[in-house]
Amino acid sequence: MEDNEIVQLYLERDENALKWTSEKYGARLRNISYGITKDYQTSKECENDTYLEAWNRIPPNEPKDYLFAFLTRIVRHISIDSCRKKCALKREHYIVSLSEELENCIHGANDVEEMIDAKSLGEAINRYLHVVSLEKRVMFIRRYFYLDSISDIAKRMNISESKVKTTIFRVRNNLRVYLEKEGFAL
Amino acid sequence: MKKVLESMEYVDSEFINEAENYSPKKKNHWWIKYFSAVACLCLIVGLAFAVSKTKSSVNSLSVQAAELGKEEYQFGVALPVILYADDTYVIFYDFRGIYTYSFSKESLEGYVDFRKLKMDRIQGDNPTFVNVSQNGKYVFFYNNSQNYVYDVVKNEYMDASYYEEIEKDIYYISTIGFGEDLSISDGQRTYIGADGSYLAVELDLENLSEDDCPRYKNMYILRKTDDIFQKYYVFE
Numbered sequence: 001m002e003d004n005e006i007v008q009l010y011l012e013r014d015e016n017a018l019k020w021t022s023e024k025y026g027a028r029l030r031n032i033s034y035g036i037t038k039d040y041q042t043s044k045e046c047e048n049d050t051y052l053e054a055w056n057r058i059p060p061n062e063p064k065d066y067l068f069a070f071l072t073r074i075v076r077h078i079s080i081d082s083c084r085k086k087c088a089l090k091r092e093h094y095i096v097s098l099s100e101e102l103e104n105c106i107h108g109a110n111d112v113e114e115m116i117d118a119k120s121l122g123e124a125i126n127r128y129l130h131v132v133s134l135e136k137r138v139m140f141i142r143r144y145f146y147l148d149s150i151s152d153i154a155k156r157m158n159i160s161e162s163k164v165k166t167t168i169f170r171v172r173n174n175l176r177v178y179l180e181k182e183g184f185a186l
Numbered sequence: 187m188k189k190v191l192e193s194m195e196y197v198d199s200e201f202i203n204e205a206e207n208y209s210p211k212k213k214n215h216w217w218i219k220y221f222s223a224v225a226c227l228c229l230i231v232g233l234a235f236a237v238s239k240t241k242s243s244v245n246s247l248s249v250q251a252a253e254l255g256k257e258e259y260q261f262g263v264a265l266p267v268i269l270y271a272d273d274t275y276v277i278f279y280d281f282r283g284i285y286t287y288s289f290s291k292e293s294l295e296g297y298v299d300f301r302k303l304k305m306d307r308i309q310g311d312n313p314t315f316v317n318v319s320q321n322g323k324y325v326f327f328y329n330n331s332q333n334y335v336y337d338v339v340k341n342e343y344m345d346a347s348y349y350e351e352i353e354k355d356i357y358y359i360s361t362i363g364f365g366e367d368l369s370i371s372d373g374q375r376t377y378i379g380a381d382g383s384y385l386a387v388e389l390d391l392e393n394l395s396e397d398d399c400p401r402y403k404n405m406y407i408l409r410k411t412d413d414i415f416q417k418y419y420v421f422e
Binding site: 028063065066068069070072073076077080095098099102118119121122123125126129134137138141142144145146156157158159 | 191192193194195196197198199200201202203204205206208210211
């Protein structure tokens with residue numbers, strides 16, 4: 001079934017929407033969640049929570065053209081939240097370290113949370129990503145959106161880990177320069 | 187702190203899809219890379235060898251021609267014949283090849299070895315005929331099955347597929363006064379007109395050995411300028 005048809009089912013409040021979503025994207029969403037939580041049971045829970053969240057958000061949202069991205073954002077958010085809440089997962093440190101890694105792009109910001117609006121920062125990152133090469137962009141997104149490990153990215157992209165590390169390092173540095181120009185240097 | 191990572195939620199959907207669906211280009215197997223590298227290396231070495239061989243063969247032609255004088259080479263039945271001459275150089279040939287002698291450098295500048303082309307017959311069956319263009323820059327030589335143009339300036343020859351196109355420009359030597367024989371003569375001056383000017387050039391011999399067999403080393407070019415005769419030893 002096409003994405004727009006699935007979204008239409010959501011809009012019509014037809015519960016088949018959940019069935020079709022699960023059928024089409026369930027495994028991928030679970031995988032994304034597992035990549036973040038590294039816990040199968042938690043990833044199943046996150047997947048189910050994603051369906052519920054999607055059910056609540058559509059409408060008013062109508063992600064007919066970007067259903068997968070829409071669901072991915074939800075499952076990512078829920079998975080990160082789970083990591084923070086469930087100390088047993090021992091994934092908080094990973095999330096924090098990744099966050100710090102990315103935070104270095106905004107040099108000098110000791111309390112970014114208070115000073116920067118996440119949305120405007122996201123939009124600035126978006127603009128930056130439009131001008132970098134596909135390979136670099138994919139690495140960056142895999143690392144900081146999907147929260148993949150370096151080794152996972154290297155396997156996925158069929159390149160060495162050192163190349164991934166180096167590339168991401170450079171992309172981060174360039175992003176930092178870009179954000180400074182955009183006025184995010186605080 | 188968490189907002190920085192959260193800001194990633196706002197990246198474009200296309201980037202999210204792109205990163206999810208990205209499939210890297212298949213890497214070549216190591217042996218494909220290896221053999222490609224080896225093949226490229228072979229090609230480069232081959233080309234370099236070919237180029238160096240071409241260059242060396244051009245050089246060695248001159249050396250060979252010069253060595254004719256050192257190795258007691260005798261002339262054949264047909265003595266060298268002048269094809270063309272002007273103020274800068276003279277072109278002559280015999281059954282061994284075509285020779286270009288530069289007056290300014292006083293040395294043999296070019297040589298086409300007929301023996302390499304199996305065209306070393308200028309008499310008898312299937313002889314090689316030789317003509318020169320009016321400007322003295324091209325020499326055409328051919329027999330029943332082979333056609334070549336010798337570029338005097340570049341000192342190289344090639345298949346003469348365009349020979350017929352410039353055949354009309356063939357240079358016909360005009361002689362004035364003594365004798366029609368343009369080969370080595372004894373005391374007869376050959377006057378050759380080139381571009382409207384006339385000069386006197388001839389091939390001559392001296393110091394013949396007791397066996398009276400003329401050799402390349404005995405040959406010189408005699409050139410008359412302003413009533414002065416000057417000798418140029420070609421195969422020294």
